[in-house]
Amino acid sequence: MRKLALSDEILLSVDKPARYIGNEVNMVKKDVQAVDIRFAMCFPDVYEIGMSHLGIQILYDMFNQWEDVYCERVYSPWIDLDKIMREQSIPLFTMESQDAVKDFDFLGITIQYEMCYTNILQILDLSQMPLLAKERGEEFPIVIGGGPCVYNPEPIADFFDLFYIGEGEISYRKLLDVYKENKNAGGSKKDFLRKAAGIEGIYVPAFYEVTYKEDGRIAAFTPVEEGIPATVKKTPVLSMSDTYYPTKPLVPYIKATQDRVVLEVQRGCIRGCRFCQAGMIYRPTRERSLEFLKEHAKAMLESTGYEEISLTSLSSSDYSQLEGIVNFLIEEYNGKGINISLPSLRIDAFSLDVMSKVQDIKKSSLTFAPEAGSQRLRNVINKGLTKEDIFWGAALAFHGGWNRVKLYFMLGLPTETKEDMEGIALLSDEIARLYYDEIPKEQRKGRVQITASSSFFVPKPFTPFQWVPMCTKEEFLQRAYLVNDKFHEMLNRKSLKYNWHEADVTVLEGLLARGDRRVGGAILSAYQKGCLYDSWSESFQNDLWMEALEENHISLEFYNTRTRELDEILPWDFIDIGVTKEFLIREWKNAQEEKVTPNCRQRCSGCGANVFGGGICYEN
Amino acid sequence: MKIRVKFAKRGTMKFVGHLDLMRYFQKAIKRAGIDIAYSAGFSPHQILSFAAPLGLGCVSEGEYLDMEINSESSSEEIRTALQNAMVEEMEILSVRVLPDKAKNAMALVAGADYEITLRQGYELPDGWQGRFLDFCNQSEIVVLKKTKKSEKEVNIRPLIYRAAQTKDGIFVQLASGSAKNLKPELVMESFYHFLGLEFIPLAVEVKRLEMYGNIGSEEEINLVALEEFGEKFEK
Numbered sequence: 029m030r031k032l033a034l035s036d037e038i039l040l041s042v043d044k045p046a047r048y049i050g051n052e053v054n055m056v057k058k059d060v061q062a063v064d065i066r067f068a069m070c071f072p073d074v075y076e077i078g079m080s081h082l083g084i085q086i087l088y089d090m091f092n093q094w095e096d097v098y099c100e101r102v103y104s105p106w107i108d109l110d111k112i113m114r115e116q117s118i119p120l121f122t123m124e125s126q127d128a129v130k131d132f133d134f135l136g137i138t139i140q141y142e143m144c145y146t147n148i149l150q151i152l153d154l155s156q157m158p159l160l161a162k163e164r165g166e167e168f169p170i171v172i173g174g175g176p177c178v179y180n181p182e183p184i185a186d187f188f189d190l191f192y193i194g195e196g197e198i199s200y201r202k203l204l205d206v207y208k209e210n211k212n213a214g215g216s217k218k219d220f221l222r223k224a225a226g227i228e229g230i231y232v233p234a235f236y237e238v239t240y241k242e243d244g245r246i247a248a249f250t251p252v253e254e255g256i257p258a259t260v261k262k263t264p265v266l267s268m269s270d271t272y273y274p275t276k277p278l279v280p281y282i283k284a285t286q287d288r289v290v291l292e293v294q295r296g297c298i299r300g301c302r303f304c305q306a307g308m309i310y311r312p313t314r315e316r317s318l319e320f321l322k323e324h325a326k327a328m329l330e331s332t333g334y335e336e337i338s339l340t341s342l343s344s345s346d347y348s349q350l351e352g353i354v355n356f357l358i359e360e361y362n363g364k365g366i367n368i369s370l371p372s373l374r375i376d377a378f379s380l381d382v383m384s385k386v387q388d389i390k391k392s393s394l395t396f397a398p399e400a401g402s403q404r405l406r407n408v409i410n411k412g413l414t415k416e417d418i419f420w421g422a423a424l425a426f427h428g429g430w431n432r433v434k435l436y437f438m439l440g441l442p443t444e445t446k447e448d449m450e451g452i453a454l455l456s457d458e459i460a461r462l463y464y465d466e467i468p469k470e471q472r473k474g475r476v477q478i479t480a481s482s483s484f485f486v487p488k489p490f491t492p493f494q495w496v497p498m499c500t501k502e503e504f505l506q507r508a509y510l511v512n513d514k515f516h517e518m519l520n521r522k523s524l525k526y527n528w529h530e531a532d533v534t535v536l537e538g539l540l541a542r543g544d545r546r547v548g549g550a551i552l553s554a555y556q557k558g559c560l561y562d563s564w565s566e567s568f569q570n571d572l573w574m575e576a577l578e579e580n581h582i583s584l585e586f587y588n589t590r591t592r593e594l595d596e597i598l599p600w601d602f603i604d605i606g607v608t609k610e611f612l613i614r615e616w617k618n619a620q621e622e623k624v625t626p627n628c629r630q631r632c633s634g635c636g637a638n639v640f641g642g643g644i645c646y647e648n
Numbered sequence: 649m650k651i652r653v654k655f656a657k658r659g660t661m662k663f664v665g666h667l668d669l670m671r672y673f674q675k676a677i678k679r680a681g682i683d684i685a686y687s688a689g690f691s692p693h694q695i696l697s698f699a700a701p702l703g704l705g706c707v708s709e710g711e712y713l714d715m716e717i718n719s720e721s722s723s724e725e726i727r728t729a730l731q732n733a734m735v736e737e738m739e740i741l742s743v744r745v746l747p748d749k750a751k752n753a754m755a756l757v758a759g760a761d762y763e764i765t766l767r768q769g770y771e772l773p774d775g776w777q778g779r780f781l782d783f784c785n786q787s788e789i790v791v792l793k794k795t796k797k798s799e800k801e802v803n804i805r806p807l808i809y810r811a812a813q814t815k816d817g818i819f820v821q822l823a824s825g826s827a828k829n830l831k832p833e834l835v836m837e838s839f840y841h842f843l844g845l846e847f848i849p850l851a852v853e854v855k856r857l858e859m860y861g862n863i864g865s866e867e868e869i870n871l872v873a874l875e876e877f878g879e880k881f882e883k
Contacts, residue, residue, distance in 0.1 A: 030660045046668060281668040281671070333679035
């Protein structure tokens with residue numbers, strides 16, 4: 029029998045034991061004695077979520093192509109097992125060898141959303157490692173953070189030895205070589221970190237000092253040693269069709285959230301929506317070639333046996349070869365036991381034609397993301413979608429047989445007025461009316477169903493809205509109630525549904541997104557009070573978080589609802605994403621003037637991402 | 649043509665539940681490149697069925713699935729292709745072709761063999777296997793069977809076809825299937841009560857050894873292993 033870290037008694041007493049046994053299809057097996065570096069790659073959430081993440085599949089494949097490295101996986105034990113591991117002091121282990129994480133060379137943690145921060149501490153704690161980097165001696169693994177949240181790593185800086193800022197395909201080989209060299213030369217952890225700090229994309233928080241003004245704002249952010257760079261530049265992949273991408277992705281036994289082959293068609297987005305962090309940090313937009321995608325689709329379907337394939341990117345409709353890849357998948361696989369699941373595409377004749385081929389119209393719905401209820405506010409946020417676009421697409425779809433529409437909005441956007449909010453209900457109602465106007469009674473299959481959802485706006489670093497105040501919980505809810513009341517006044521209210529996200533978790537997300545190093549203490553306190561799985565509504569404990577903020581003197585007024593000055597030193601200013609601060613300021617001014625900025629394909633707006641020398645900046 | 653596959657599920661694969669194992673096989677069949685038939689309709693699914701679910705935590709040397717394939721092939725070719733698509737601790741034991749009108753394994757299964765051992769740390773005093781035979785030799789074994797709706801007393805003795813002592817535990821042959829079904833765990837629970845002990849579900853380790861169809865009658869059963877209903881085939 030394969031060795032497992034947990035006994036039968038434990039595995040048979042927890043929910044879904046297959047989360048903890050490894051041995052999945054396409055799992056990489058290596059002789060642990062025959063490798064130089066053991067790398068534990070962690071997604072700090074439950075297995076089904078972590079296994080759905082494409083980034084880890086890419087890096088897992090890349091690391092394991094290297095003979096001297098064995099990359100294994102770690103996920104957050106679910107609450108039931110967490111309790112048992114603490115009681116019996118069982119150290120956290122990897123899926124592959126089932127060995128204790130604390131004995132690895134590296135623990136790499138991908139950080140995809142702010143609300144997983146307490147789970148990061150759980151991973152360190154269950155691994156039986158001190159939570160603070162400065163308390164971890166030579167015997168512990170180097171703890172690395174990566175992923176979108178590390179574009180402001182400051183709130184979690186105290187817990188990590190280093191952060192990798194950018195796309196993992198670029199600097200990891202160099203980092204591991206430096207590690208090996210240092211180890212062979214008998215160097216210490218600190219020696220390694222010093223050398224690592226010189227690698228592109230690597231940020232070692234211990235080598236920087238932050239000082240604050242009396243009013244709490246940052247006075248200076250400076251390296252504490254000679255030779256440590258003042259800024260850290262992100263590392264983007266420039267050759268998207270000549271790089272690592274798995275041909276044999278892992279296939280879980282239990283149903284993962286993303287239980288299919290995933291093809292990433294491009295990285296980055298040409299749109300430049302002003303609230304969207306991904307749209308800025310992944311610039312420039314870089315496409316994969318059609319040939320690359322075809323080869324990988326075929327290889328991955330064969331090696332996994334999946335019966336479904338989907339495309340992914342920030343905005344697949346903008347991929348220049350979209351028709352090519354979709355038509356290829358339909359011709360090659362439709363009706364052959366493989367479902368093609370489409371990402372949310374811009375509704376037009378092409379996408380409706382494709383949808384009617386691969387989906388059951390009766391069961392599928394149309395999705396629009398106007399994000400704001402009025403054209404004025406859509407101009408503020410630079411969301412190109414107009415009411416005419418929506419109406420034209422919806423009418424086309426209604427005639428094609430669809431009668432379900434989903435609409436996504438945000439509340440709490442900068443400059444938002446009562447009219448903008450009420451616009452959410454009005455727009456929804458007009459779409460319902462459009463259905464009844466367009467489709468004669470005898471052709472209707474029941475009532476049209478319009479579902480509108482609001483999330484609450486969180487200002488994110490590296491966006492034109494990074495300086496703006498965020499709403500309080502009460503303000504968010506007032507806005508949601510206002511919209512809800514308006515929905516009740518609508519003529520077609522029986523065809524409309526409105527729902528909104530939870531406000532208290534959004535407030536914390538705002539704090540963690542724009543926080544500085546001082547916020548780390550509150551995260552630690554919240555964890556010690558028992559906060560865990562904060563992104564799961566059933567385990568989120570707002571009262572404990574509020575206690576933790578108070579005890580650590582963290583003021584939501586200072587971090588969330590205050591207007592930051594344009595010349596204020598922001599905690600993430602030391603990171604260079606290519607896109608310049610001048611551009612973000614320009615975009616903030618355009619937002620206030622309700623001016624739309626054309627997308628990257630229409631015209632270059634000089635954001636600065638062309639410094640990387642690739643992508644859309646150099647097309648045409 | 650209809651084929652029947654016998655496989656083993658060993659070691660840590662006992663933690664993969666029945667529904668997940670079905671999904672695992674759907675993908676394995678595709679990876680193996682087997683030309684399986686699909687149902688008609690908007691969302692076609694593989695024509696594939698399993699004999700009987702195995703409880704979470706149990707291993708087996710005698711699991712079965714039936715499937716319909718489109719093209720001609722040989723037992724050995726299919727066995728090899730499927731085996732190459734397996735993970736560690738899963739083994740394809742045999743592949744047989746079934747007569748066209750054969751009942752599928754799920755409908756056919758009437759009995760199953762199990763080996764039951766006690767987990768380390770949960771052993772009973774020496775001689776427990778002999779006591780188990782005494783238990784089985786009773787003329788009547790009444791247990792309380794609980795369903796979602798009701799509780800009723802059932803005599804399970806007629807559903808225990810055979811019992812024997814093995815080196816490390818016991819062997820039982822029990823009724824299995826949709827008409828009459830007896831789970832080994834229920835037998836053991838009743839045995840613990842017979843000993844005057846409280847039953848600890850974790851104490852029992854179950855290995856299914858074989859599954860059978862009945863070619864005799866209701867009264868006089870004659871069990872034949874499910875794989876014997878098919879034949880080896882070559883191109």
